[in-house]
Amino acid sequence: MPEPFPADSVGLVVPKSIHFDEPLPLDGGKTLEDYDLVYETYGELNASRSNAVLVCHALSSDAHAAGYHHVDDRKSGWWETCIGPGKPIDTERFFVVCSNNLGGCKGSTGPMSANPATGRPYGPDFPVVTVKDWTRSQARFSDALGIKQWAAVIGGSLGGMQALQWAIDLPNRLRHAVVIAAAPKLSAQNIAFNEVARQAIRSDPDFYDGRYDEHGVKPLRGLKLARMLGHITYLSDDAMGGKFGRELRDGKFGFGFDVEFQVESYLRHQAEAFAAHFDANTYLLMTKALDYFDPAADYDHNLAKALDHATAKFFVVSFTSDWRFSSARSREIVKALLDDDQDVSYAEIEAHQGHDAFLMPIPHYLDVFKAYMNRVAEVSR
Amino acid sequence: MALRPELEIISEWIAPGSRILDLGCGDGVLLKYLRDTRNVNGYGIEIDDQNVLQCIEAGVNIIQTDLDAGLSEFDADSFDYVVMSQTLQAVHYPDRVLDEMLRVGREGIVTFPNFGHWLARFQLAITGHMPVSNILPYDWYNSPNLHLCTVKDFEQLCTKKNIEILERTVVDQRHKRSLGMRFAPNLLGEIAIYRFRRGKKS
Numbered sequence: 001m002p003e004p005f006p007a008d009s010v011g012l013v014v015p016k017s018i019h020f021d022e023p024l025p026l027d028g029g030k031t032l033e034d035y036d037l038v039y040e041t042y043g044e045l046n047a048s049r050s051n052a053v054l055v056c057h058a059l060s061s062d063a064h065a066a067g068y069h070h071v072d073d074r075k076s077g078w079w080e081t082c083i084g085p086g087k088p089i090d091t092e093r094f095f096v097v098c099s100n101n102l103g104g105c106k107g108s109t110g111p112m113s114a115n116p117a118t119g120r121p122y123g124p125d126f127p128v129v130t131v132k133d134w135t136r137s138q139a140r141f142s143d144a145l146g147i148k149q150w151a152a153v154i155g156g157s158l159g160g161m162q163a164l165q166w167a168i169d170l171p172n173r174l175r176h177a178v179v180i181a182a183a184p185k186l187s188a189q190n191i192a193f194n195e196v197a198r199q200a201i202r203s204d205p206d207f208y209d210g211r212y213d214e215h216g217v218k219p220l221r222g223l224k225l226a227r228m229l230g231h232i233t234y235l236s237d238d239a240m241g242g243k244f245g246r247e248l249r250d251g252k253f254g255f256g257f258d259v260e261f262q263v264e265s266y267l268r269h270q271a272e273a274f275a276a277h278f279d280a281n282t283y284l285l286m287t288k289a290l291d292y293f294d295p296a297a298d299y300d301h302n303l304a305k306a307l308d309h310a311t312a313k314f315f316v317v318s319f320t321s322d323w324r325f326s327s328a329r330s331r332e333i334v335k336a337l338l339d340d341d342q343d344v345s346y347a348e349i350e351a352h353q354g355h356d357a358f359l360m361p362i363p364h365y366l367d368v369f370k371a372y373m374n375r376v377a378e379v380s381r
Numbered sequence: 382m383a384l385r386p387e388l389e390i391i392s393e394w395i396a397p398g399s400r401i402l403d404l405g406c407g408d409g410v411l412l413k414y415l416r417d418t419r420n421v422n423g424y425g426i427e428i429d430d431q432n433v434l435q436c437i438e439a440g441v442n443i444i445q446t447d448l449d450a451g452l453s454e455f456d457a458d459s460f461d462y463v464v465m466s467q468t469l470q471a472v473h474y475p476d477r478v479l480d481e482m483l484r485v486g487r488e489g490i491v492t493f494p495n496f497g498h499w500l501a502r503f504q505l506a507i508t509g510h511m512p513v514s515n516i517l518p519y520d521w522y523n524s525p526n527l528h529l530c531t532v533k534d535f536e537q538l539c540t541k542k543n544i545e546i547l548e549r550t551v552v553d554q555r556h557k558r559s560l561g562m563r564f565a566p567n568l569l570g571e572i573a574i575y576r577f578r579r580g581k582k583s
Contacts, residue, residue, distance in 0.1 A: 315437075334444060335454045338424070341400070347433055348445045364430050371437040 004071055008084045010042040010091050013067035013077070015107060018144055024102075024137055027292075030127040033116060037141055038107025039063050039099035042083060043091035045147075051377070052147045053089060054138065054174075055079065055098040056155030056162035059230070059286045060278060062106035065098040066091075079156075081361045088369035093377045094151065101162075102137050103129045103285040111210075111281035123281055124210025131158075131165045131293045139170055152176035152376050153312075156358035157325065158286070161293050164333065167310040168295050176376050177310075178369075180317040181358040183329035184303050184336070185294040190324070193233055194287040197226035201280045210281050223280045224271035231270050236321035236354030296336075303336035313343040315372045317365070319357035320350050345372065384414050386556030387572055391464060391490055394548060394576050395421060399461035402426065402486060404448055404478070405468030409436035416441065423460060426452075449473045452481045460486040469493045470526045476538060483544065483579050492574045495551065497531030497567040515554045516571050532567040535575065543580035550574045 005011045021034040040063045045052060055065050057078065066083035068076055079098075083089045089096055100108035103126060111126040142150070153166040153174045160182030167177040183190070201207060204222030208215050232240075244263040259265045299305035314337055318330035327348050337344040349365045351357040357365070384392065388411045395401060397419040403412050406425030409432075415421035424442040427433050436443035444454070449472055463486030469475050470493050482489040494516045495501075501512035511521040519526065530538075532551065539546055551562050551570020562569045 331446075331454065338444075338454055338459075339456060341459075343442055344424075344444070345437055345442050346444045346446075347437070350430070364434070368434050368437055371434055375437070375440050 005068060008086050009076060009080065010067040010084050012071065013040050013042065013064075013069065015040050015063055015069070017107060018141065020137075020140055020144075022140070024133070024140075026127050026133050027130040028128050032102070032109065032127065035102060035109035035137070036107070036113075037099045037102070037109075037137065039097060039141070040065060040067075040077075041098075042066055042096040043094050045095040049147055050149070050151060051094050052145070052150050053094045053096050053376075054142070054150045054153045054166075055083070055089070055096060056134075056153065056159035056166075057098060057101065058155070058157040058159050059290065060227075060274070060283070061159075062104060063098050063100040063108070064106070066096070079359065081359060082366070082369060088366055088373050089154065090370075090373065090377070094373075097145065097147075099138060099141055101129075101134045101286075101289075103282060103289070105279035105282040110279070111285065112213075112279050121213050123213055126281065126285065128285060128288050128292075130289055131162050132169060132295075134162055134289075135165045135169050138166075139173065142173065148173070150174040151379075152178055152373070154178040154180075155182070156180040157182060157355065158290055158293075161290075165293075165295055167312045167314070168306050171309055171311045174312050175379070176315065176372075177312045178315045178317070178372065179330070179333060181319060181322055181325055181330075181355055182316075182333070183325040184296060184332050186291055187329075191291050193229060194291055197229050198284055198287055200225035200229065201284060204280075207280065210284075212280070218275075219280045220275045223275040223278065223283060224268075226283055227271045227274040227278075228267045231267060233324045234354060234356045236323065236352055238321060238352045239354050239356075242352065303332065304339040307336050307342060308340045310340075310342060314345070316344060316346045317358070317369070318346075318348050319353070319355070319365075320348060321352050322355045322357060324355040384410065387492055387552065387574065388414070388466065390550055390552070390556070390574055391466065391492070392419065394490060395419065395462055395464075397421065400459075401462045401464055402452075402455065402460045404463065404465040404482070405471070406436065406441075406443070406464075407432050407466075409439040409441040409443060411464065411466065412436075412441040413439045448478060451477070452485050455485040457484050458487065462486055462488050462490055464490045466490075466492045467494070470529050473527060475528050475530075476542065479538070479542065479544065483577075488547065488576060488578045489544075490574070490576045492572055493530065493535070494526075495532050495567065495570050495573045496529040497533060498571050499568050500571075502568075514571075532570060532573050535573065539575075539577060544577050545580040546575055546577045548576040 017038050019036050024032045061078040064077045065079045066077040085092050100106045103110045111122045115122040153163045155163045160179040163177045201222035204219035206217040207219040247262040296303040296306045318327040334346045347368045353360050401423040403425045412425050428447050433445045463482040469491050472478050504512040551566040551573050553571045
């Protein structure tokens with residue numbers, strides 16, 4: 001039978017689920033009595049359990065980082081570019097794990113899960129979670145997998161922030177932190193964009209204060225608007241210009257408000273596809289987790305102090321056209337690490353794709369990422 | 382590991398166990414050598430993608446940034462030595478870079494091609510062309526070198542900036558030293574190598 005997937009793909013993968021019944025105290029003061037985490041793994045854990053790599057996902061992604069769920073899947077996992085045999089996160093060398101964060105809508109316990117107190121979905125009653133809550137839940141997850149120390153914790157965007165949080169909160173449990181297209185905390189502008197996205201959702205008449213499920217509807221208009229706004233911040237002006245310019249679908253103005261420009265059509269299509277499979281309450285939670293992320297806050301708002309006791313080696317990557325989390329933001333992380341005399345390398349990748357560049361097959365990006373991971377692998381055998 | 386002879390001279394000047402910053406560190410060979418042989422740690426700074434990649438492959442700490450943008454990421458006195466090999470002449474503001482070197486480091490070490498070498502003088506004076514040689518391999522129109530200087534020029538700048546020169550060596554393109562070079566460094570030396578620090582306040 002011919003191999004249906006590309007040779008450098010991990011191929012068919014099956015998500016797994018793990019249940020935790022020890023209550024998890026959350027930063028917000030509430031407690032999750034029990035919870036599930038959905039995760040995927042690629043590659044083989046070696047005998048000394050030293051080659052495990054934890055991949056943290058971004059705002060709206062999930063545990064499906066690589067490979068395919070079905071033979072006829074057209075779309076692969078979200079980081080197929082970087083995970084697979086011979087790729088930067090080489091599944092021939094590493095045992096790669098990716099879990100869906102708490103509060104998500106792709107299998108792990110979140111607003112769509114049944115609230116044990118009521119037997120109905122949590123909806124808006126699901127507690128607001130933080131990045132620190134996630135690392136705490138993932139520490140238990142690591143214990144359950146029997147992994148004392150990750151060879152690396154890796155992530156892009158919000159996932160990169162999670163990797164940073166790991167290095168600060170659980171210094172002995174990782175040897176490397178790879179922090180891509182991230183920031184040490186959100187700027188007022190970042191928070192402002194998130195707030196507009198939240199208001200789009202919350203002001204949708206179908207939102208019903210988050211209890212839309214009870215009304216048998218979904219706040220699709222709000223969720224689509226939120227996604228359109230988010231999507232604009234993921235791309236650069238250049239990337240959008242290159243892709244669509246001012247191109248018109250019908251070649252001429254229609255003097256109305258239907259879709260005319262190609263970019264409008266694209267945004268609507270993206271939003272449509274996203275809203276069909278994502279939960280609005282989860283979107284609200286994830287943007288809050290981003291807004292609250294500020295690991296320096298626990299250390300007199302001094303990032304160098306926060307990172308001082310980290311023992312991991314760091315690899316920080318940014319992209320020149322990323323304006324959501326610009327290179328300057330990555331350099332704040334680098335500066336704090338330099339102040340601490342920590343081992344850190346920093347690559348600034350020339351790319352026109354904007355924030356989304358971290359998901360793209362940019363040759364130099366893949367080269368430096370692979371070179372760094374080779375170093376990680378050498379001491380992980 | 383074979384080290385460029387010029388880097389060998391630099392590495393002899395660097396005390397074991399110290400911390401260095403290597404500006405324009407290329408493929409990271411000096412950092413790797415010092416780490417492996419002298420327990421010297423630190424960071425390299427590079428702008429070129431290929432060099433950054435090679436540094437990562439070599440496992441040395443590399444920060445990709447433009448030297449002309451300054452060293453603002455580094456606190457004052459955070460290094461024992463700040464090294465700049467064959468790069469001073471290629472930055473936009475060599476004088477400011479020297480200031481920055483001595484702000485973040487206790488001592489600075491630089492190497493540069495000596496434009497006062499007799500062959501360079503000969504080529505310009507007699508043939509009327511900009512000098513091209515093994516150590517100045519570029520044509521005027523494609524050279525990365527923006528601020529070529531002579532041994533005398535460099536020392537004059539040091540005096541002006543109250544920079545104290547601790548050690549000076551000039552070598553030829555095979556990195557050999559000779560008696561002649563000791564007495565007429567600006568005429569016979571092809572590559573100049575200096576170690577220096579902030580001068581005492583007068």
